Amino acid sequence: MSFTSGVMRWRRGDELIPVHQADIRPRRPRPIPGLPVIGGFLVLVFLTVNTAMTIYRSLGDSGAIASAASAYLNLVSLFFCVKLLMQAPPDPARSRLKAAVWLLTMPLTFQYVYEVMGAATPTLNGALLLWAMPAATGIAVFVVFLQQERCRPHDEEMFPSGDEEQRM
Secondary structure, three states, X not given: OEEEOOEEEEEEOOEEEEHHHHOOOOOOOOOOOOHHHHHHHHHHHHHHHHHHHHHHHOOOOHHHHHHHHHHHHHHHHXXXXXXXXXXXXXXXXXXXXXXXXXXXXHHHHHHHHHHHHHHOOOOHHHHXXXXXXXXXXXXXXXXXXXXXXXXXXXXXXXXXOOHHHHHO
């Protein structure tokens, strides 16, 4: 901040900006129509190709095939549940979608730990830590994600927009 001819100005880089212009926030770029659909499609194609290659390279190992197939089905289900959750209005269906998202993410985290345990043989302390991390994460997400609405009054916004400061 600098004072020039009695008027406070903000310094941004090498240019001086008058105070009345310093409050102008940059606009967000407009989303390109159809980009989320194309991006979602590309993610599903990549996931499908990657899973097919994993099953092909497993050389008939039924455990590897089951692991890849279950992770694929879980991720595709999770993808669609999150998409529905983003579009859902706040009602009981939204709570059920949150529960579905939580129930789909928990097996993925534990499956990842199980596969890490198979690839590396950690010590007992390392194994306990590996299993405790997804358990603690699952409990924390359950409390924050699913139980938060029970603790908060329904007339209060979860993230206030800051309009209260402007009204005063």
